[in-house]
Amino acid sequence: xxxxxxxxxxxxxxxxxxxxxxxxxxxxxxxxxxxxxxxxxxxxxxxxxxxxxxxxxxxxxxxxxxxxxxxxxxxxxxxxxxxxxxxxxxxxxxxxxxxxxxxxxxxxxxxxxxxxxxxxxxxxxxxxxxxxxxxxxxxxxxxxxxxxxxxxxxxxxxxxxxxxxxxxxxxxxxxxxxxxxxxxxxxxxxxxxxxxxxxxxxxxxxxxxxxxxxxxxxxxxxxxxxxxxxxxxxxxxxxxxxxxxxxxxxxxxxxxxxxxxxxxxxxxxxxxxxxxxxxxxxxxxxxxxxxxxxxxxxxxxxxxxxxxxxxxxxxxxxxxxxxxxxxxxxxxxxxxxxxxxxxxxxxxxxxxxxxxxxxxxxxxxxxxxxxxxxxxxxxxxxxxxxxxxxxxxxxxxxxxxxxxxxxxxxxxxxxxxxxxxxx
Amino acid sequence: xxxxxxxxxxxxxxxxxxxxxxxxxxxxxxxxxxxxxxxxxxxxxxxxxxxxxxxxxxxxxxxxxxxxxxxxxxxxxxxxxxxxxxxxxxxxxxxxxxxxxxxxxxxxxxxxxxxxxxxxxxxxxxxxxxxxxxxxxxxxxxxxxxxxxxxxxxxxxxxxxx
Ligand SMILES: Cc1cc2nc3c(=O)[nH]c(=O)nc-3n(C[C@H](O)[C@H](O)[C@H](O)COP(=O)(O)O)c2cc1C
Ligand code: SF4
Ligand code: FES
Numbered sequence: 001x002x003x004x005x006x007x008x009x010x011x012x013x014x015x016x017x018x019x020x021x022x023x024x025x026x027x028x029x030x031x032x033x034x035x036x037x038x039x040x041x042x043x044x045x046x047x048x049x050x051x052x053x054x055x056x057x058x059x060x061x062x063x064x065x066x067x068x069x070x071x072x073x074x075x076x077x078x079x080x081x082x083x084x085x086x087x088x089x090x091x092x093x094x095x096x097x098x099x100x101x102x103x104x105x106x107x108x109x110x111x112x113x114x115x116x117x118x119x120x121x122x123x124x125x126x127x128x129x130x131x132x133x134x135x136x137x138x139x140x141x142x143x144x145x146x147x148x149x150x151x152x153x154x155x156x157x158x159x160x161x162x163x164x165x166x167x168x169x170x171x172x173x174x175x176x177x178x179x180x181x182x183x184x185x186x187x188x189x190x191x192x193x194x195x196x197x198x199x200x201x202x203x204x205x206x207x208x209x210x211x212x213x214x215x216x217x218x219x220x221x222x223x224x225x226x227x228x229x230x231x232x233x234x235x236x237x238x239x240x241x242x243x244x245x246x247x248x249x250x251x252x253x254x255x256x257x258x259x260x261x262x263x264x265x266x267x268x269x270x271x272x273x274x275x276x277x278x279x280x281x282x283x284x285x286x287x288x289x290x291x292x293x294x295x296x297x298x299x300x301x302x303x304x305x306x307x308x309x310x311x312x313x314x315x316x317x318x319x320x321x322x323x324x325x326x327x328x329x330x331x332x333x334x335x336x337x338x339x340x341x342x343x344x345x346x347x348x349x350x351x352x353x354x355x356x357x358x359x360x361x362x363x364x365x366x367x368x369x370x371x372x373x374x375x376x377x378x379x380x381x382x383x384x385x386x387x388x389x390x391x392x393x394x395x396x397x398x399x400x401x402x403x404x405x406x407x408x409x410x411x412x413x414x415x416x417x418x419x420x421x422x423x
Numbered sequence: 424x425x426x427x428x429x430x431x432x433x434x435x436x437x438x439x440x441x442x443x444x445x446x447x448x449x450x451x452x453x454x455x456x457x458x459x460x461x462x463x464x465x466x467x468x469x470x471x472x473x474x475x476x477x478x479x480x481x482x483x484x485x486x487x488x489x490x491x492x493x494x495x496x497x498x499x500x501x502x503x504x505x506x507x508x509x510x511x512x513x514x515x516x517x518x519x520x521x522x523x524x525x526x527x528x529x530x531x532x533x534x535x536x537x538x539x540x541x542x543x544x545x546x547x548x549x550x551x552x553x554x555x556x557x558x559x560x561x562x563x564x565x566x567x568x569x570x571x572x573x574x575x576x577x578x579x580x581x582x583x584x585x
Contacts, residue, residue, distance in 0.1 A: 075449070085551070087515065087552035088515055088556050089554065089556070118449070128566045129566075129568075161448070163457065166456050166498055167497035169551060182453055183453050183456060244556035244557050245515055286552075319556070330517070334514060341551070343494075
């Protein structure tokens with residue numbers, strides 16, 4: 001357990017983004033192996049065996065997702081989700097900017113595995129630098145005959161196109177992303193049909209996160225069983241964690257799943273700044289319920305352990321808050337985020353997130369009433385499970401956990417009309 | 424009769440870029456966001472004239488193009504300053520002093536969030552997470568990132584912009 005550099009093995013090398021550097025460490029040999037020595041079904045089988053689960057937040061088994069794609073002749077598409085908008089998350093950016101060829105190799109292998117000849121990288125508009133790095137890398141790989149028509153002389157065509165988003169968190173949701181990729185407003189679609197049967201342009205489509213796809217070359221190289229030997233019994237492999245907030249060494253770290261939470265915070269990330277005490281942690285991006293300092297004791301960073309602790313691994317975005325943090329304000333800020341990003345299609349999400357903001361704003365400004373807390377907690381019944389996409393439920397994560405676990409702090413704001421921490 | 428598009432509305436470089444963008448997808452409409460970006464990159468913002476021009480290019484009603492453009496926060500439908508300052512105030516930046524950065528910029532430029540300086544040089548807005556949370560607080564000015572901000576650092580950055 002602890003740090004394990006698989007995805008991050010290249011990122012610190014000089015000129016790590018260049019094709020030449022990438023090829024020196026065996027780059028694109030996994031694509032060659034896939035194209036010349038493996039049938040698409042064999043790759044899907046290895047990925048299933050590896051136990052790899054989606055790293056974008058939902059944790060769906062990747063091999064299983066791929067196996068839903070029908071074996072028909074119609075066009076199929078692979079879409080790489082590089083929207084990275086979940087607050088606290090900045091892991092995909094490292095791969096995109098520092099090891100773009102690893103991502104391209106992963107995309108090419110995955111496209112071949114599902115029978116797609118065309119892939120799109122949907123990258124958030126703010127990552128303009130990353131988009132340019134990817135475009136340069138695609139050009140390099142095409143000029144070298146690795147990507148493009150007849151990739152590596154295999155007879156298989158692989159085209160990869162970079163598509164820039166334009167600032168909308170909801171477009172990270174896979175069906176909203178497809179609408180955005182089609183040049184429309186980023187409204188999530190009603191499911192079914194699922195993208196695997198009717199996705200981009202109503203054709204079978206697989207959408208995977210950057211980190212998920214960047215893992216595929218290693219599975220092809222060393223086998224699914226090898227990958228499955230990393231991590232825990234149920235959470236296999238390594239995972240990128242973006243840790244931010246009040247720690248001495250914030251950043252992106254790659255850990256074997258199952259590494260103790262406290263090891264990440266106190267050793268790897270250098271502990272809490274200025275010797276302060278830990279107050280709360282958001283373990284997997286702003287949508288995941290927060291945990292108190294006590295609640296993370298003995299908890300391991302893997303899918304099952306975090307679920308057992310009452311939260312989620314999510315995108316692996318760990319936000320650390322020390323004792324000086326006002327939880328009321330933190331919850332208010334996250335509620336504002338969800339209200340701003342709600343696409344407005346479903347009433348519970350559109351109205352619910354607005355109410356949250358109004359009520360929380362009142363509490364933050366010293367005008368709160370005790371009944372407000374019950375109204376806020378009741379949002380769970382109003383919004384929970386009543387929305388078209390998971391954004392509505394996500395908005396409840398910080399709200400409900402914050403009020404439940406730090407109720408005293410909310411009460412004090414309401415009773416005294418002030419923040420006990422002076423915030 | 425085909426609607427004639429006035430190529431001169433954008434520079435030759437932008438026109439060529441648009442042609443390239445529109446040839447990249449199985450369905451032309453997919454290039455809409457990319458073309459909105461390209462036109463905004465040249466003009467700084469997208470007024471109704473730009474929206475109508477793009478609509479003609481895609482053979483779509485202008486209202487449809489407007490509806491798409493207005494969904495995305497990165498498209499400026501109103502004029503903005505030469506430098507668009509976008510300060511992240513989301514959670515990781517907030518707990519690392521983003522509000523102080525916003526207040527500092529407001530004071531320095533004499534404007535509030537959402538406003539533009541009278542000389543048209545700076546517009547200040549706050550934005551959601553930029554994916555720089557490990558180097559908080561962070562901001563973007565136009566397309567460039569600035570991270571680990573302090574008031575002093577902000578002064579140096581703003582003073583360097585001509
Ligand atoms: C509101 C919302 C935002 C999301 N944002 C992202 C994102 O930025 N990146 C991402 O990979 N997945 C995001 N997801 C998850 C995607 O819908 C999808 O599950 C994921 O891209 C699938 O890839 P994976 O199986 O490889 O994780 C988001 C989901 C929701 C509901
Ligand atoms: S839950 Fe919210 S973001 Fe998702 S579709 Fe409904 S209104 Fe849009
Ligand atoms: S919270 Fe500011 S960059 Fe992520």
